[in-house]
Amino acid sequence: MQQFDPNIPPYIQGDVTLVKVVDPASTFPPLEQGNRVLDRKKPFEIDVEWNVSGALAPLWLFALRDSKWNVQAYAESLGGGPEILLSRDDSVTPDFSVLNYSTKLTVQANTLEEGNPGSNTSGIYKLVVSVFLDSPIGLPGYDMVGFNEGPIIQIEDPV
Numbered sequence: 198m199q200q201f202d203p204n205i206p207p208y209i210q211g212d213v214t215l216v217k218v219v220d221p222a223s224t225f226p227p228l229e230q231g232n233r234v235l236d237r238k239k240p241f242e243i244d245v246e247w248n249v250s251g252a253l254a255p256l257w258l259f260a261l262r263d264s265k266w267n268v269q270a271y272a273e274s275l276g277g278g279p280e281i282l283l284s285r286d287d288s289v290t291p292d293f294s295v296l297n298y299s300t301k302l303t304v305q306a307n308t309l310e311e312g313n314p315g316s317n318t319s320g321i322y323k324l325v326v327s328v329f330l331d332s333p334i335g336l337p338g339y340d341m342v343g344f345n346e347g348p349i350i351q352i353e354d355p356v
Contacts (some may be wrong), residue, residue, distance in 0.1 A: 201343040213345035215246035245302040247297040259293035267329045276319030309352045
């Protein structure tokens with residue numbers, strides 16, 4: 198599910214258009230694609246893309262030009278297991294002339310637990326990504342935020 202605030206069409210709106218898990222095991226062209234079963238001993242990447250549109254978007258982003266987008270990926274365990282921040286990027290600068298953004302988040306090896314039959318850890322996780330632009334402008338508040346739920350992944354130790 199995707200959500201973005203503010204969402205006032207046709208004046209200003211946004212969309213987190215891509216959340217893709219890239220498994221290092223499948224990084225040979227043309228098969229570079231998302232994978233849903235990941236080796237816990239290897240890092241993996243999450244590609245994130247989002248956009249802002251509408252008649253007020255350039256003005257809104259110009260006003261926030263001194264801020265940075267804060268992009269975060271979280272893992273929520275389905276069943277037993279941890280719920281944690283996987284990775285973040287605070288380096289994307291808003292640009293009123295460019296309304297499409299992207300970043301690549303890296304999740305370090307051994308960040309998520311593998312599922313084990315008979316244990317409390319499922320090894321299955323739903324990813325949630327947020328993109329947040331904190332406004333230094335006071336009330337009524339000009340923060341921007343977007344969310345995207347999914348995909349669901351499984352962590353495996355392919356011993």
